[in-house]
Amino acid sequence: MxxxxxxxxxxxxxxxxxxxxxxxxxxxxGSAFAGNCPADQVAEDAMTPGPMMPKAVTDDVISAIDLSPKGEAWKTSTLRMRKLVVQPGGIVPWHSHETRPANILVASGSITEYRSTCKVPILHKKGDVTAEFGHLAHWWKNNGKVPAILYSADILTSETQKNESM
Missing domain, CATH: 1.20.5 (Single alpha-helices involved in coiled-coils or other helix-helix interfaces)
Structure with missing residues (x-):
């Protein structure tokens, strides 16, 4: 050289x-991956199921890509991007990510997550990104005074479409 x-x-x-x-x-x-469960608070089934119905939240699909042309393994899958607006006091109900991986970006406001794998609530602030996958179920509540705007990218299969509300 x-x-x-x-x-x-x-x-x-x-x-x-x-x-x-x-x-x-x-x-x-600050850190793009802030708002994690403190290491000494991580545990299996640490949080019991929360509210099962949404409250004061809008959930709009802003883009979706049919992944079936990518082959048999993707036959029933869709990559989607959603915008959720959670009003003060609003709730994203209890749901699982066992079969639906997702990344959530908090674009504005803040929101509290109640996660099955954490003994304490987790506060997520503007700029935080949360990865959701595997043995995880949770719900979210806006305990703040302004709307929380979240962007969610997830892989949805026809099976998860039947079973997931959020």
Whole structure:
């Protein structure tokens, strides 16, 4: 490798590292994965089921992609993006993520999660992202004074469509 190519590679790597650091620092609300269960509060079946009906929440599908053209394994699957607006006092009811992986971004406001795998409620603030998958069931409540706006990306199968309300 000649000296100019090596110098350019080092400069590019340094620029990318600086950009990644700047991007992380610019995320609202601090760490993008904040709002996790404290390690000493994690437990199986730590939280009993909560409310089973939604309250003061809108749930709008803003995009959906049929994944069936990707092959047999994706035959009944859809990748969807939703916007949920949870009013103060509003509730996203108890539901499971055993078969429906999702990522949730809190775009504004804050919301409290009551998770089956955590002994204490978890506060999620603007900018937090929560991964939901596996042996997890939970419900959410907006205990704040302003609406909480959440964006959810999940993989929905025809089976989970029959069984999931949120």
């Amino acid at each position: 000649n000296l100019n190519r090596k110098t350019n590679s080092i400069a590019l790597a340094a620029t990318l590292a600086l950009a990644a650091t700047a991007f992380g620092a610019a995320l609202p609300g």
